[in-house]
Amino acid sequence: MNPGPTSAIEAEALRLGFDxxxxxxxxxxxxxxxxxxxxxQDGRHGTMAWLQDRALxxxxxxxxxxxxxxxxxxxxxxxPEEHPDNEPEGDACISVxxxxxxxxxxxxKRLKALARWMGQTYQAEAKVFVDTxxxxxxxxxxxxxxxxxxxxxxxxxxxxxxxLFLGAVLTDLDLAPSQPESDHCGRCERCLKACPTGAITPxxxxxxxxxxxxxxxxKDAIPADLAGLLGNRVFGxxxxxxxCPWNKFAKPSPHPEFAPRFPVPADLxxxxxxxxxxxxxHFAQTPVRRAGYARFKxxxxxxxxxERTGHGG
Numbered sequence: 001m002n003p004g005p006t007s008a009i010e011a012e013a014l015r016l017g018f019d020x021x022x023x024x025x026x027x028x029x030x031x032x033x034x035x036x037x038x039x040x041q042d043g044r045h046g047t048m049a050w051l052q053d054r055a056l057x058x059x060x061x062x063x064x065x066x067x068x069x070x071x072x073x074x075x076x077x078x079x080p081e082e083h084p085d086n087e088p089e090g091d092a093c094i095s096v097x098x099x100x101x102x103x104x105x106x107x108x109k110r111l112k113a114l115a116r117w118m119g120q121t122y123q124a125e126a127k128v129f130v131d132t133x134x135x136x137x138x139x140x141x142x143x144x145x146x147x148x149x150x151x152x153x154x155x156x157x158x159x160x161x162x163x164l165f166l167g168a169v170l171t172d173l174d175l176a177p178s179q180p181e182s183d184h185c186g187r188c189e190r191c192l193k194a195c196p197t198g199a200i201t202p203x204x205x206x207x208x209x210x211x212x213x214x215x216x217x218x219k220d221a222i223p224a225d226l227a228g229l230l231g232n233r234v235f236g237x238x239x240x241x242x243x244c245p246w247n248k249f250a251k252p253s254p255h256p257e258f259a260p261r262f263p264v265p266a267d268l269x270x271x272x273x274x275x276x277x278x279x280x281x282h283f284a285q286t287p288v289r290r291a292g293y294a295r296f297k298x299x300x301x302x303x304x305x306x307e308r309t310g311h312g313g
Contacts, residue, residue: 013072013114018075019254021075021146022073023070023144026170028136044205047217047218070173075164075167077165079253084241091267091268093234094266095235100260100261103130106255107165108128140168146166148181151200162241163253188245190243197226215236215295216235228306234296235291262286268307272300
């Protein structure tokens with residue numbers, strides 16, 4: 001007997017190198033929509049106006065593909081060889097997700113290959129998405145059984161811990177939904193306590209205080225009361241992810257693309273000497289370039305100041 005579309009698509013996705021595969025209806029759910037609305041109403045998105053611009057689209061994937069009947073959620077593990085400390089040592093710390101090749105490129109190549117296969121095999125319409133489209137990946141991934149949204153609001157997997165990049169394929173195929181993953185955080189609050197700036201309360205994030213937001217996405221100067229809490233973090237922050245106990249089950253990523261492409265920990269003296277062209281070359285094909293040279297230099301200045309004044313993360 002030939003496998004049905006769901007099992008066959010899962011098998012092909014795994015063959016293409018994906019680590020996690022699940023299926024759901026193209027609907028993030030009322031709870032996710034309400035959470036996004038509250039997040040925006042409270043202004044917790046800071047200067048990320050793009051979240052506000054297509055808020056209605058985020059709650060309804062059919063706006064991007066009206067014929068969609070299912071969504072295939074996929075994950076790639078980027079678990080590091082050594083799990084990071086929530087209080088990183090060394091000269092300058094760059095978040096684990098940004099040390100290897102930009103996940104957008106790695107993920108999209110595989111997604112397109114899967115979409116082509118679905119089209120050829122089932123004459124299906126399929127559209128791929130990697131983080132840049134107005135799609136609520138984390139709630140959809142939870143509905144597709146890839147994990148659950150932990151108290152830090154990130155996805156947590158029993159198998160892969162906190163280290164999954166997410167991608168999606170919307171399709172007009174009617175695929176059997178996976179069993180959603182239940183919440184396994186229990187009474188644990190390690191992630192909340194680990195956050196250097198107090199940006200997290202249970203299942204609620206204030207991006208305006210998040211170090212990842214401040215060093216990557218923010219268009220404003222980092223407030224003085226938060227600058228001293230950066231510690232040595234120049235791009236992103238892994239504090240809430242690093243302490244999650246589910247990470248003990250995560251094996252190092254099998255994908256060489258996500259291995260560090262520059263020395264880790266980073267050398268602050270070397271980074272300070274980089275001009276704009278040197279910055280582009282040093283961090284070529286990595287997510288670090290997304291922050292831009294000016295923002296990165298400002299983060300370096302603050303980290304050096306913290307070093308001199310003894311401010312830790």
